[in-house]
Amino acid sequence: MISWFGSRLIQALLVMLAMTVIVFIGVNVVGDPVAILIPPDATAAERLRVVQAFGLDRPLWEQYFSFLNGVLHGDLGRSYVYNQPALQVILQRLPATMELAASAMLVAIVIGIPLGLYAGLRPDSPLAKLFMAGSVLGFSLPTFWVGLMLIMIFSVNLGWLPASGRGETVELFGMRWSFLTLDGLSHLALPALNLALFKIALVMRLVRAGVREVLPQDYIRYARARGLREGRVIWVHVLKNILIPVVTIIGLEFGSVIAFSIVTETIFAWPGMGKLIIDSINVLDRPVMVAYLMMIVVIFVVINLLVDLAYTLLDPRVRLAARGKS
Amino acid sequence: MVNLPETPSIHNAATDRPEAAWRRVWRDYRGSPVAVVMLALLGVILVLALLAPLISPQNPYDLMQLDIMEGLLPPGTEASSGDMIYHLGTDDQGRDMLSAILHGLRISLFVGVVSAVCAVLVGATLGLFAAYRGGRTESVIMRLVDLQLSFPTILVALMILAFLGKGISNVILALIIVEWATYARTARGTALVESRREYIEAAHCLGVPLYRIIFRHLLPNCMTPLIVIGTVQIARAITLEATLSFLGIGVPVTEPSLGLLIANGYQYMFAGQYWLSFFPGIALLVTIVAINLVGDRLRDVFNPKGQA
Numbered sequence: 001m002i003s004w005f006g007s008r009l010i011q012a013l014l015v016m017l018a019m020t021v022i023v024f025i026g027v028n029v030v031g032d033p034v035a036i037l038i039p040p041d042a043t044a045a046e047r048l049r050v051v052q053a054f055g056l057d058r059p060l061w062e063q064y065f066s067f068l069n070g071v072l073h074g075d076l077g078r079s080y081v082y083n084q085p086a087l088q089v090i091l092q093r094l095p096a097t098m099e100l101a102a103s104a105m106l107v108a109i110v111i112g113i114p115l116g117l118y119a120g121l122r123p124d125s126p127l128a129k130l131f132m133a134g135s136v137l138g139f140s141l142p143t144f145w146v147g148l149m150l151i152m153i154f155s156v157n158l159g160w161l162p163a164s165g166r167g168e169t170v171e172l173f174g175m176r177w178s179f180l181t182l183d184g185l186s187h188l189a190l191p192a193l194n195l196a197l198f199k200i201a202l203v204m205r206l207v208r209a210g211v212r213e214v215l216p217q218d219y220i221r222y223a224r225a226r227g228l229r230e231g232r233v234i235w236v237h238v239l240k241n242i243l244i245p246v247v248t249i250i251g252l253e254f255g256s257v258i259a260f261s262i263v264t265e266t267i268f269a270w271p272g273m274g275k276l277i278i279d280s281i282n283v284l285d286r287p288v289m290v291a292y293l294m295m296i297v298v299i300f301v302v303i304n305l306l307v308d309l310a311y312t313l314l315d316p317r318v319r320l321a322a323r324g325k326s
Numbered sequence: 327m328v329n330l331p332e333t334p335s336i337h338n339a340a341t342d343r344p345e346a347a348w349r350r351v352w353r354d355y356r357g358s359p360v361a362v363v364m365l366a367l368l369g370v371i372l373v374l375a376l377l378a379p380l381i382s383p384q385n386p387y388d389l390m391q392l393d394i395m396e397g398l399l400p401p402g403t404e405a406s407s408g409d410m411i412y413h414l415g416t417d418d419q420g421r422d423m424l425s426a427i428l429h430g431l432r433i434s435l436f437v438g439v440v441s442a443v444c445a446v447l448v449g450a451t452l453g454l455f456a457a458y459r460g461g462r463t464e465s466v467i468m469r470l471v472d473l474q475l476s477f478p479t480i481l482v483a484l485m486i487l488a489f490l491g492k493g494i495s496n497v498i499l500a501l502i503i504v505e506w507a508t509y510a511r512t513a514r515g516t517a518l519v520e521s522r523r524e525y526i527e528a529a530h531c532l533g534v535p536l537y538r539i540i541f542r543h544l545l546p547n548c549m550t551p552l553i554v555i556g557t558v559q560i561a562r563a564i565t566l567e568a569t570l571s572f573l574g575i576g577v578p579v580t581e582p583s584l585g586l587l588i589a590n591g592y593q594y595m596f597a598g599q600y601w602l603s604f605f606p607g608i609a610l611l612v613t614i615v616a617i618n619l620v621g622d623r624l625r626d627v628f629n630p631k632g633q634a
Contacts, residue, residue, distance in 0.1 A: 026485070140561065141611065141614075142568055142610065142614070143569065144572045144573075145568075145610065149607075152604070256478040262481075263569055263572075263573065266572075266573055267592075282575075296481060300476065
């Protein structure tokens with residue numbers, strides 16, 4: 001088990017190393033850093049000075065190692081726009097994104113599980129069929145389109161909820177949060193719902209499939225034969241058994257929620273990492289772009305590692321297969 | 327091959343040519359009226375996109391035809407020149423929205439189809455190669471597929487476009503890089519089953535070259551799942567392109583796809599000028615839903631067991 005985890009950890013580190021190479025090549029070979037650093041009307045002497053100052057005349061591998069060295073020390077350059085260390089700019093935006101992503105996940109669970117339970121328990125009722133058709137739409141509708149519709153309906157036409165920003169925030173643990181104030185919550189509602197839509201469909205389908213699988217099992221029949229109340233059978237015997245895969249998938253999907261928050265944050269002007277990266281790409285703020293990409297790679301590699309670990313701990317079959325290999 | 331109940335026919339083997347197989351697929355496909363309507367709708371959308379330069383009332387790229395004084399007119403307004411009616415209104419530069427949507431649809435479909443075709447070529451080749459060669463080749467290719475699929479598509483595409491910059495060809499390239507892995511996985515899964523079959527072994531023993539075994543023997547027998555996945559993936563490619571363009575990192579302003587049209591009209595929505603974003607959004611939505619429903623039906627037709 002420990003050796004398996006060790007090899008998995010080494011693999012994760014290799015992926016991160018590979019990503020630094022890809023990001024480095026992307027920034028320095030595909031894109032031209034000189035073109036960004038130097039105004040087009042600069043003289044040849046000025047050009048040379050900047051090139052030397054940034055070490056761009058050195059061989060590529062030497063530049064890569066100084067880049068890698070910077071990454072390992074948390075030094076990813078200074079943002080051209082904010083004139084602060086790029087990593088710090090990203091980290092300042094992290095809580096807003098995490099708040100949005102966590103809220104979206106919560107919404108997906110709170111709405112998705114009951115709908116999935118209903119659709120699983122009464123698969124032939126018209127309402128269940130409606131839910132299933134809705135979930136197909138939830139999968140295929142573009143996130144940004146749904147966001148626009150939400151704004152059009154709830155902000156522009158009905159005027160119920162605000163469409164942009166975080167609203168009033170409260171400081172807690174040195175970070176600002178929206179969910180602690182009423183105004184902040186009203187700002188959080190639409191973006192969270194927008195981001196959650198895809199996941200609601202996913203959770204609902206997972207729960208429904210789980211219920212369909214568990215219901216014909218002997219222990220359910222036995223529980224009913226014992227004369228347990230239907231509520232208890234569903235909440236304890238059915239739900240408890242289907243929640244393990246659901247929880248695992250939800251954990252796995254957290255990364256994709258963070259990725260899709262790029263879209264939601266841009267639509268709702270939510271000041272998180274996703275909006276920051278889009279703004280940075282548009283003004284070519286390369287240090288921030290690099291810092292964001294490295295940050296996202298770390299988040300993903302860690303999530304994938306945790307999910308693998310969770311699978312191994314939860315499912316003996318995976319554990320045995322891993323042991324057989326190593 | 328096509329996994330359908332056998333039709334009772336004496337000359338089954340003789341009539342089982344590709345045309346006959348397609349006829350059988352069509353007969354099964356007709357079973358769902360919704361899917362037939364969606365297929366017809368998709369046909370209309372394709373024709374509209376192909377003929378956009380001929381049928382649109384105005385050339386939306388020709389700045390000489392635009393009059394900024396005609397900007398932001400609501401749907402149904404007659405042009406001041408009197409020679410046309412803006413059925414879907416105009417944008418901020420006085421561009422007829424109907425014309426803009428038809429041309430945008432053309433770009434969206436072009437990007438989606440081209441990227442899907444290229445991604446199938448790359449992905450299927452690598453997948454078949456992996457399945458046929460096995461061993462180290464297979465594990466390297468499949469590790470790459472796993473790695474690729476563990477990152478959300480939008481993130482990979484964003485990363486590529488952040489480096490390459492805007493542009494239709496860059497978007498297509500990004501979509502190919504994002505999508506090939508799905509096809510590779512599908513192709514390998516099917517080919518693993520097929521490559522154990524006797525006809526492949528026979529071809530191998532006859533000394534048929536590798537590329538010929540893969541493309542002439544293996545590929546035709548792995549087409550069914552690739553077609554099904556491909557249909558749905560085109561919808562996903564169009565969605566992703568629209569999303570990227572909406573974020574302002576996709577197609578350039580000079581060649582607006584549906585996503586970019588929606589983005590351009592976004593700010594006017596708050597002033598109640600909904601038509602700038604709403605109609606391109608509907609066009610995008612109808613296209614995506616139509617492709618998805620056709621794809622779903624194809625999946626059911628090709629794989630009757632998987633209908634659950």
